[in-house]
Amino acid sequence: MSNLLINSIYMSIKNKPSHLIMAFFVMLMLFYACKSGTDRKTGTDKKDTTQISQNKTDLSQIKDSSVNTKQDDIANPAKKDELSSVLIYNFHVTNRCPSCIAIEEATTKTLNTYFAAEMKQGRIKRQILNVDDEANKFISQKYEAFGSGLFVTRIYKGKETTTDFTGDGFKYARNKEEKFIEILKNKISEYLK
């Protein structure tokens, strides 16, 4: 059947060469018709595949972030609710001068007056340490506190930021206590944000 069709086309082209051009155009049309059909089908398939892969990525991302959150929570409990915490260290030597005592008293007053709730919650922790005591050697060295000193440290997402208030303490705590309390209060409030 196909031989008969090819023979008749061959004979037709042989008799009239213009039929060759017509046959070429017919072939060309048939080729494009077949190709566009295939493309349309493949295009749809591609789109679906992309969507699926996107969905896959989203799911994996969700899964990954949940895993990370869990790991971070274990490593750093403070990170869960994104709250900073504040550490306050009052360092002193065994023989204390009036200024050193005044710094400690003014710090206590500041915390009790303005930050009682945060102290209770544990967001602010305060320690009074004797630098002459062997047990406090490590922490004293960390803060380079070899005599009287007042340091306020903010801990947020595992990062520590410290402000040294020793100078302000010696300058104001004894004779201008209200000014010292104001300076300290402002910094603690800033660190709690």
Add this chain to the structure above:
Amino acid sequence: MKKNVILLIMLITGTVIYAQNTSQITPKTKLLVYYFHLTSRCHTCTNIEATTKKVLDENFKTELDSGIIIFKTFNVDLPENKKICKKYDAYGATLAVTYFQSGKEKIEDLTNFAFSKIYTEPVFISGLKLKIQEHLK
């Protein structure tokens, strides 16, 4: 007459000696280094004063002798120092330097620097020396 001349010479000499001892500010003064303290002093406070003096004596002796730099200490508990303490906002141990810029007096408070660096003496010395040199330019 001779007696009066002797008295006059004694008076002038006394005034000159007094002026030198109290380190009065003169037109050539470029920097004032003031240290304030309470009557009851701790080791850190006395150490800051002693080390500041050491920095000046060892590095700025010429400027000190010629009155370009003036170093003074004040007890904040004494009533006669009340005015100067208020000016420098000094109610306890305070280290302040005063320099003159375009004829204007400017104060820099070095108390926090002093108390945080005094236990690492080389850092305190080099830091204060640098600060003084900067203000003398």
